[in-house]
Amino acid sequence: MTDIKFAWSALGGDPALASRVSTVERPGALEARLPVRELARACVGVCALAAAELGALRAGLAGVPAVRVDDGAVATAFVSERHLLIDGRAPVNFAPLSRFWRTGDGWVRTHANYPHHRARLLGALGLGGDASVEDVAALLAERSAHEVEDAVYGAGGLAVALRTAREWAAHAQGAAVAARPLVVRERPDAAPARVLPPVRTARTGAGAAPLLPAAGLRVLDLTRVIAGPVATRTLALLGAEVLRVDPPGLPELADQHADTGFGKRSAAVDLAADRKTFEELLAAADVVVTGYRPGALDRFGLSPEALAERRPGLVVAQLSAWGGGPWGGRRGFDSLVQVATGIAAIEGSDERPGALPAQALDHGTGYLLAAAVLRALTEQAHDGGSRVVRLALARTAAWLTGVGADGAGGAGAVTGTGGPDGPDGRDGAGAAYRRPDAWLGETDSAIGRLRYARSPVAFTGGPTDWTRPPGPWGADAPRWHRPND
The missing domain is CATH 3.40.50.10540 (Crotonobetainyl-coa:carnitine coa-transferase; domain 1)
Incomplete structure (x- = not known):
């Protein structure tokens, strides 16, 4: 407990x-x-x-x-x-450019599931929108992990250098x-x-x-x-x-x-x-x-x-x-x-x-x-x-x-x-x-x-499932429920 x-x-x-x-x-x-x-x-x-x-x-x-x-x-x-x-x-669940990459001195992980994050990542690396996984891998292999982290975040993208727990604590x-x-x-x-x-x-x-x-x-x-x-x-x-x-x-x-x-x-x-x-x-x-x-x-x-x-x-x-x-x-x-x-x-x-x-x-x-x-x-x-x-x-x-x-x-x-x-x-x-x-x-x-x-949240007498499934994103009117809706 x-x-x-x-x-x-x-x-x-x-x-x-x-x-x-x-x-x-x-x-x-x-x-x-x-x-x-x-x-x-x-x-x-x-x-x-x-x-x-x-x-x-x-x-x-x-x-x-x-x-x-x-x-x-x-x-x-x-x-x-x-x-x-x-x-x-x-x-x-993960796009091709959301992954670990070997750098010249370690590892870095990027996140590029959303199109705008992918564009910012490639832009920070000086690559075009049609760049492949191989293109990115070749470029990052010649850079330091912390340099990549700083450059990508500076461009509004997402990349983080691998750290140990001790390095993070410091x-x-x-x-x-x-x-x-x-x-x-x-x-x-x-x-x-x-x-x-x-x-x-x-x-x-x-x-x-x-x-x-x-x-x-x-x-x-x-x-x-x-x-x-x-x-x-x-x-x-x-x-x-x-x-x-x-x-x-x-x-x-x-x-x-x-x-x-x-x-x-x-x-x-x-x-x-x-x-x-x-x-x-x-x-x-x-x-x-x-x-x-x-x-x-x-x-x-x-x-x-x-x-x-x-x-x-x-x-x-x-x-x-x-x-x-x-x-x-x-x-x-x-x-x-x-x-x-x-x-x-x-x-x-x-x-x-x-x-x-x-x-x-x-x-x-x-x-x-x-x-x-x-x-x-x-x-x-x-x-x-x-x-x-x-x-x-x-x-x-x-x-x-x-x-x-x-x-x-x-x-x-x-x-x-x-x-x-x-x-x-x-x-x-x-x-x-x-x-x-x-x-x-x-x-x-x-x-x-x-x-x-199903939800793992369970207590005596509580609900066991949702009352409605998800619908299409953004498809509902922006208002609270009214009676008889």
Whole structure:
């Protein structure tokens, strides 16, 4: 229970409630040198516990429902993008130029899944738009990794040089991340206590209605890629009305949107040209979740501080890659954070860097972000005040690498070695994790027949699946639901 207790404490939760969580261990799930399974289990466990806590409050229950975390469900959900099938077709998760490259003095990893990032990468390297993988490889083999990192980031692209955990700890950005709490929690004002209408408790029998802790709450989703959308996908599972809003000229990758769009609607709004529409959405929102790099939304008056000032009582959740510091304004993705923080070196070999068995920083931080929102709502019901919560992929990485193979240490490190550990609160080892079929679902949708990973967030009486599949990106009207829609 050590990891769940640490994460629950970081969220400000009552320590006594951690005993409500039990786990089903499955050897073989998310195997790695680092304790990825323990981190994933903890992130999902505290998310489910935060949901159960809020559900108990709103339903007037005498106690918080029990939470059960199954390693099989967690492992399946942490690679949901790999399990997705659309009319039988598997998505492509990484573009050809998103990969490791050998440089003259080491390794660098690039991210070029989006067309604009690919163009900036090639432009920074002085290559044309038709450059091949071989062209890029030949050029990078003659450059230093840090030189490539600086040049590509300077051009607005994404490239990160491979570092060990020790090198990252000595870096100014690594030091800034290490000094940051796992979950930054702020109360910027003394807005009145939130009045949450009661929700129904679960009925028994066929067709039972689940307990939905976030029912009736409106979540404005300004996130992209995986971590933020996983958080809002989870809030949608728990009953929230989630409206994702993107700029019309920057579409999300279609397969990525399909994986993380369950339970939500998706609209395109130009913040510069149609500010009135956005302000109307904001005026009726209870929660705003942002996933753009810090400062990117400030010019639109959408910093967490500005949002809370404009709408007292709002919960604002901010996700970033690097979490402030010298790299605070840089773009970043899970794969790049793994390379910077020493994870790729730990999971690799003398011949080549490695990677975690899942984009665990993305998925783990996504569940932590949802948990932080749920806990903020619970706290508001008791004490009032707007709430701002901030998480960063790099800080989740610091938690994971606190017991790194090269000796890097840190308070709050995830415990365990990736295998069963059996302390209090465990249900003991279950069957080995081999096939994920038990945690997959299928549904028809406007974008085709989908096979998908079910949510691993589970508590007694809670929901087991989303009520709506994803639709096409940007296809919904930019408005909140109205009666009889």
